[in-house]
Amino acid sequence: MKDRYHYLKLLKERNVRLLWYSTTSNLLGDQLHEIALLWLVLQMSGSGNHVALVMLASRTPLFIVGLMGGVYSDRWNKIRTITIVNTICSVLVLTAPVLYIFNMLTVPSLVSLAAVIGIARCFGFPAYSGLIPDFVEKNRLQGLNGLLDTTKRVARSMGPAWGGTLTKIVPVAVLFVIDALSYLLSAVFVKAAKPIHVEPAEETTKTSKKSFAEDLFEVWQYIKKEKSLGLTMIGFGLYNVAYALGYWIGIPSLSKMLGNSPSAYSYLIASFGLGGLIANLTIGKWKMTNKSVVVCIGFAIVGSGFVILGTASNMYWAYAFGFCCAFGLPLMDIAMPAKIQEDTKREMIGRVFSLWRTLAEAGLTTGLLLGSFLNLANHPRVVFISAGIYAICVALVFMGLLKLRTKTPETSTERNVQ
Incomplete structure (x- = not known):
């Protein structure tokens, strides 16, 4: 290590x-x-x-x-x-x-x-x-x-x-x-803290002279050029629909169905937290070379965990499955910010981060609204299995798109850095 x-x-x-x-x-x-x-x-x-x-x-x-x-x-x-x-x-x-x-x-x-x-x-x-x-x-x-x-x-x-x-x-x-x-x-x-990299004054001046629309358009053009970054951000937003359904609708509903007590819900949340923490302390220290693929693997792990959670016959199995499901969370939460910070020009990082958060939040909100509209709280198994299959599909589709992207001529700034 x-x-x-x-x-x-x-x-x-x-x-x-x-x-x-x-x-x-x-x-x-x-x-x-x-x-x-x-x-x-x-x-x-x-x-x-x-x-x-x-x-x-x-x-x-x-x-x-x-x-x-x-x-x-x-x-x-x-x-x-x-x-x-x-x-x-x-x-x-x-x-x-x-x-x-x-x-x-x-x-x-x-x-x-x-x-x-x-x-x-x-x-x-x-x-x-x-x-x-x-x-x-x-x-x-x-x-x-x-x-x-x-x-x-x-x-x-x-x-x-x-x-x-x-x-x-x-x-x-x-x-x-x-x-x-x-x-x-x-x-x-x-x-x-003392910066070890100082942004050139001319870059700050150049950015400050642009209009708000020009700043956003510049980021849009940059993300279009950095296709792997843009695809990963879009995939994150789509995956979050499944996460909102599973975590905020599926977990409370399954806890009520199998445990019917506040403690059952608390322990299931705790099992998620413990699984994510253990994963972070182990997997999080590994070198993530292709961070976009790592994020997609995280989607697939959580999605698979949701599907298995939908089959839990009692709370003890639910705790175990929840613990395993959370192993995918650090892959996304570590790789995604690191990818933005590594692949993005310094003068654009704030805008790219905000765009990522907006897309991610849009996915979470869509998942909550979808769950409420379809009244899915009464069907936790359906929630977990359908959300899990959807998350796995998102992972497979975007891994395929990323693979196609690597077959095209490289135009990103990553080549210049390397």
Whole structure:
């Protein structure tokens, strides 16, 4: 195993360590914020519909300003953008406990808060993703993305437990304060890192003089040229239809059918989380030469796991199948960001990341709407088997398209780099 893929070896590098601190701070704060936000909504309204409304408000901005965030994160100084966005988010998060103290907090105000924070993060995420290649060598990108993905999975597993424990000790409003501090701390860590690659001033000036439409058209032309990147992004969006059906509709429905208890659902989610974490710590360290194919293999593994989950006769088999199914997740979550960072010009990374996120979110939303429209929650086996077969088909189709692409004359910038 080479040092550049070994997480502990990577953490010996100062820049990697600071970026990891920044990500960890943000992730833990986000987990507390989500718990506090949803709990307050339930406490104030007692309605699950209001909880769904808050979640929708936090995700909708990606469709509205997601691409705009990518365009401007490429134009602006990325460290300054992250600092400003995190400061704004910190202030916004602090408004919740202030309104709570003065008995002015309402469900509409929480919905508005979630939406505005979502808008701000549309500018912060592409700036952060575009910044990573400036702080580490190209051959460290896969390892760093693997490390950050592992951290994300651990935070999602431990965050709810940590938040639940804190709510027993301190008022819920304190969780908002901790989240606000985590935003500031994250910005401090990014500010402390020292870039090893500096973008030429003339490139920034050239980009800033273009119109918004010209910036988007430039990215479209670039992705048309980099066919493997464009195909992988489109495939990701199509695959996410299956993922939304299986994870957000199939898992709760199967847990209710076989276990009929909240603990059954929690343990099935935990089995997914554990499977993804174990896979990350093993497969995630392997060198991924053709990252587009690796992403497609991830689609196929998850799809196969969904099909098998649809045959589970009891919750114990469901836990085992869920654990195995999740082995495909790190292949996608590590390979896709690393491919964008490695294959994309630095001055375009923010826009490409935003386009990828928009396509991915469109797939998730389509899956949820499809599941609701067809009333699939009452048929978990049908959900898993049909979603799994669809994901496998997506994997096979796009692997075929990628293979055809390799037979055509090479026109991408990868040849020039190599």
